[in-house]
Amino acid sequence: MITRSRKARKKRTAAEANPSTTERGDTFGDEAVVSLEPSPAASSGMALPLTLDRSYYGVLPPSSGGLVHNAIPQSVHAHRTATPGIVSSPFTTDVQKHPERGFTTPPVMNRMSSPFQQKPMRPRPASRMPADRPVMKLTAGLMDTYNVINKKYYKDRKERKAGHFSFTLDEIIYNRYQLKERLGMGSCGQVFKAIDTCNNKEVAVKMIKAKKGATMRAQTEIKLLTQMQERYHLTIDTSSKEHNIGMCKIRGYVYTIHLLSDILYLSTLNSYPYLIQVHLLNTFMHKNHQCIVFEPLDITLYQLLVNTKFLGISLRLVRIFAKQLLQALAYLARPDVNIIHCDLKPENVMLDPKWGGVKLIDFGSACKSSEKSYTYIQTRFYRSPEVMLGLPYSVAIDMWSLGCMLVEMYTGEPLFAGLKNELDMMQKIVALMGMPPDEMIHQVKNDRQLTFFEMENGEWWAIRQSPGLDASQLIIPSHDPMTSLKEAINRSCASKEKPEENQEEHDKFVDMVFQMLTYQPENRLRPDQALYHPFFSSHG
Template sequence: MGKNDEAVSQKDIKKSRSFKQRLQYPTLDIRKLDKDASFCVESASSDDNDLTAADKRPRENDDDGNLDYHIGLVMEDRYEIVSTLGEGAFGRVVECIDRHRDLCVAVKIVKKFESYCKVARSEIAVLEEINSLDDDNRFACVRMLGWFRHRAHTCIVLELLGSSTFEFLRQNNFVPFSVEQIRHIAFQIFKAVSFLHRNKLTHTDLKPENILFVSGDSDSNQQMHKALRCLDVKIVDFGNATFDHQHHETLVSTRHYRAPEVILDLGWNQSCDVWSLGCVLMEYYLGRTLFPSHDCGEHLAMMQKVLGPIPPHLLKQTGKKHFVKNEHLNVDKANSSDDAIQKFCQPLRQYMRTDSDEEKQLFDLLGCMLDYDVSRRITLEEALWHPFFCTLRAQQ
């Protein structure tokens, strides 16, 4: 939590549903960004912008805007490429040895097209702002170490982290995280994103692929499942982050983590990050996506199956009238996928594996995060005082 958070006592906030009460926190000043570093939608709403598994082969003769490179290439007479870490719509991430500092770093090599370069300039501006506001590295946001241009490609130098939480789940056969692991990971993420929100910044693309473990060290247990040695995580990919004063694109977030107000075109604010994180925590708990849909109508129908009916006053405000019938969700739009909805979705509380106090607290928190109504949805500042995090607050 921020430097002024100590002034807020636990008694200022009532328990459970009373977390809806808004708190007032001091906000740090931020400098205005140059117009040239404004948000670009080229990759903001893409559902295929996730990092893929690392490809260790040298790259040759790419014609899709990616840099041609080989293992051993030295960029700027400084950064020697030693492996490929991942790739996505934006370009590729490689591991490099920084010869000046004798340090292993990650370098994000952005495609040479101007639209991607514009997104990279925006990400650089955001990461510079984060470095400035969090100069003692207290919050779990990836640190930018520098940037440069190489053969018309913008390259962002970042601290080297471990695998993403999604990749860990995948390698672990999608065995869910324990409630205690979820608590530790969530507490760090909530503090980091709360820090962003206090400084008028919305990430807009929070998902397991964009939450990385600081260290990749793990052990195997008797079931051959990986056991993490360290639960420290950091948030990455700020290319689509948007300041409050910037233009807000209509469509943000990757599909499965997209808030209902975005789908219904009601406008969005920082609370769309809260919804995304609610979906992320459920994915950690289940070992699979909460809303496994690739269609907007089906997605909304899945929400209703899990969370109950969408409030009529929200449906009345939407410009997407084909989703509405008699002031209710037009379920006919999802009839073709009704089997999938019945197979994958059930009321939220029915997902609970046990009746323990910690699971009750987790699902109470999730209910507050996955509220359709933005005016009622919990903020992350409030969420940090939820009873689910009581033991971690006591430790700190």
């Protein structure tokens, strides 16, 4: 019995024996079949043109004929030339005839199929919009959420390792103070806005890091503030309206204008009490964190500068703030008080809009003149020369800081911006104020001497230059400090197009600051002397 496959092979052999054949598509049902008929072109040896239609794909509708809209263009295989007896198609066909059954089988595609062969695709059903899919709703913003949570986790972990208190909104500590928001964070701790649940008043809670050194500083601050309040006969009554000052954050330029207007008006009345430091209301321990409760105040002088976009404030406002700060320093310098603040800067002076005054905060670095515990004190921009050189210091270092701070409040930028290190800071000072006196340099220990200075020709001291500077970048000490200071202040004001001040008042201000920035502490202007300077005496 001859099988069907053997019959197919015989038919294929017969077709190959007759080379004058070509393909033509006939239809069988809904599929294309191929019949073999002689071709004149093939008989003459001419190349067979490549004609592509849907039979090329093995599918041809009954009513179709010739090329259709999605047929492959002839240019795709134009480089191929058909030879007699070779079918011009990317695939060969196996044709089986069944005359007894009255039909032929469709062509069978070879294994070497066309790269253009595609399977018919079923039409996609109408689907929901992607955003409406449950999977989209469950995963939308998933990476953003993860990144936020991840960032917060590592930030909180870093703060916990540093000893900071982990803050939770509306958490009640000491069974009394409900934490509302964190107002700021520094090297020693954090400050929170809170509600005293005993009287429903706003307070500021300073939570110190759970580190031994920070706790010791906080206890020193508590001791000094308590002594000053007792000496100043201040009674703390948290129910008094005097202390009910709304705490707020920076509210922008318009708020600043109203605040400064109130301060200018209240200062003319001269009726506010000179309360030099923020009121201490309570102290306690919470989870190894020393906590200090203060009266709520408003914004710091630095935040005031931020609100002015670092353009500075008027000379009139500088005079008001300077007078109050000098009164505070004069009190601290009294022999029976004798306290050095050690960190005077705009961030540590807060405005009290109710009384039109300012108050000193952050006595964490403060000390008695007779009980100096630290050598690394003062923020760098406001650090006095004697502290940088490792020499003994006194209340005079606060006057140096105040001089730097007053210029910054007026011009909007630091006077000595030593951004890199203490050598950079000393270079900025020398360029403006000249070299320190030789007798001052001789008192400095050798290692500190070599950090800041070097001997020129074995005859005089010179400021040490930073490595890698060219000739145009070398630090040249000023030979006329008064003129250099005046030019620096004028240059800063001119670059910001500040309104012109009275030249006489401007010169008085520069003269007062110059006396505050004298190198020798014993020759530096004292607070009680500064209050009688012409900068104030002409305005009562």
